[in-house]
Amino acid sequence: MTRHFLDVTDLDGHELRAVLAQATVADPPLVLHRRGVALLFQKPSNRTRHSMEMAVVQVGGHPVYVRPEEIDLDVRETVEDVTRILAGYHAGLAARVFDHDVLVRMAAVSAVPVINLLSDRSHPMQALADVLTMGEVMGDLAGRTVAYVGDYNNVARSLAEASALLGMHVRIGSPRGYEPPADELDRIAALGAPTVVHSFDPFEAVKGADAVHTDVWTSMGQEAEDAVRRSVFAGYTVTEEMMAAAAPDAGFYHCLPAHRDDEVSAAVIDGPQSQVFRQGHNRLHAARGLLLWLYGAPR
Numbered sequence: 001m002t003r004h005f006l007d008v009t010d011l012d013g014h015e016l017r018a019v020l021a022q023a024t025v026a027d028p029p030l031v032l033h034r035r036g037v038a039l040l041f042q043k044p045s046n047r048t049r050h051s052m053e054m055a056v057v058q059v060g061g062h063p064v065y066v067r068p069e070e071i072d073l074d075v076r077e078t079v080e081d082v083t084r085i086l087a088g089y090h091a092g093l094a095a096r097v098f099d100h101d102v103l104v105r106m107a108a109v110s111a112v113p114v115i116n117l118l119s120d121r122s123h124p125m126q127a128l129a130d131v132l133t134m135g136e137v138m139g140d141l142a143g144r145t146v147a148y149v150g151d152y153n154n155v156a157r158s159l160a161e162a163s164a165l166l167g168m169h170v171r172i173g174s175p176r177g178y179e180p181p182a183d184e185l186d187r188i189a190a191l192g193a194p195t196v197v198h199s200f201d202p203f204e205a206v207k208g209a210d211a212v213h214t215d216v217w218t219s220m221g222q223e224a225e226d227a228v229r230r231s232v233f234a235g236y237t238v239t240e241e242m243m244a245a246a247a248p249d250a251g252f253y254h255c256l257p258a259h260r261d262d263e264v265s266a267a268v269i270d271g272p273q274s275q276v277f278r279q280g281h282n283r284l285h286a287a288r289g290l291l292l293w294l295y296g297a298p299r
Helices: 013-023 047-058 079-087 100-109 124-136 154-165 183-189 200-204 222-231 240-245 276-296
Strands: 036-041 064-068 091-098 114-118 145-151 169-173 196-199 212-213 251-254
Touching: 013 124, 013 276, 036 047, 036 145, 047 276, 064 154, 064 200, 079 091, 079 100, 091 100, 091 212, 100 114, 100 169, 124 154, 124 212, 124 251, 124 276, 145 154, 145 200, 154 169, 154 276, 169 200, 196 240, 200 212, 212 222, 222 276, 251 276
Parallel strands: 036 064, 036 091, 091 114, 145 169, 145 212, 169 196, 212 251
Antiparallel strands: none
8 A cells, every 4th residue: 555644644653753763774775776756746845855855865865856846736737637647657655735735636646655744734854853852952852842832834733743653742832723623722632641731821832841932924825924923923933931831851843934033032042952963964864764664774
């Protein structure tokens, strides 16, 4: 059966741990020797493109980057036609898209794995790097507490899912109108989180947390909302004072790019608690781990 990776929850907890274990393999087997992986991008990227291209190379494959205007999904050709053709050339298809449904449609007709490099619903590749980094910093994550401050967006959702699958307590601090719905908290808890809590007070959300995450207030495609979001998220900047409410050895995490002194102060992101560049570099190792797991490296 072809396995796709559209959401973190396409893995169970055991499988997620297996992917993370593969991410640490120093001399990876060449599971994609002489095979290609098509990388379709509707959005520009720094970390996602470089990490995925190099991950494919490190397991013996050939990445083929596809600019949005080269295919123009559902304009020049349907998503389904593009997918069926590319699946005949490549061992896998990875896509960074606006609409998550594009990935669902790809997976429905693809004979090879489809990997979500980012969608409006989720960012599972980022979540792999997030938990990989937290594990390197803290060891076993079961029973630890992760806090996310900001909009409950695609990054927050995938982080919560991965953290829950590894047995972490999950806390979310977001303003009214940008919080997760109640049934979403129940869904995350059912994945294995001992507790899942939302607070409108970001200081309450990070109190005693072992890891504090955030993301930009205005994501790509939301530029028209920027003025409103700046007003709504005032008070949600992760500052030194907010980090002081977390555990004494808490790390700070951000998926990048970051806007200093908006969602995080320069003192925090450039300070001693920051793990953001280690986290960014781990995008490569996490991507390689997923490829090794998907393409049959010894488990």
